[in-house]
Amino acid sequence: MIPKFLIILILILMIPGLPQENRLSGELRVLIKGFANDLGKARLALYNSLDNFESHEQTFRTRVTSITEGTVYAVFDSIPYGEYAVKVFHDENENENLDTNFLGMPIEAYGFSNNARGSFGPAGWDDAKFLFSLPLDSIVIVVE
Secondary structure, three states, rough: OHHHHHHHHHHOOOOOOHHHHHHHHEOOOOOEEEOOOOEEEEEEEEEEEHHHHHHHHOOEEEEEEEOOOEEEEEEEEEOOEEEEEEEEEEOOOOOOOOOOOOOOOOOOOOOHHHHOOOOOOOHHHHOOOEEEEEOEEEEEEEEE
């Protein structure tokens, strides 16, 4: 026999409109510092897997935002708990690309979560990933 309180709890959880996902998702706040100027936009990409992170084509979520006094503040809401990584770059000329010189070296500022840096190329997933598991969490990235 099922106790009455358990039946009531199950019925309450089945009511349409109650936000069930709030128990397994939250808000990620990203502060990015170190932009040399406020020209153009900051382009952020939030990745939820190694494959997406390395593909450069698929992102979980994106944000394009203005830069104010060398700083950007972006919010990603309703993010399911799990592992993520963030890439950001300063699109000074707003051409939607990270511009590089003739050697392929970036000429626009960029950064990764955990302030990860690659040796001869971009940072890898293992260095940039972080665990998101709180209703409200924040990270800070410094672009170079």
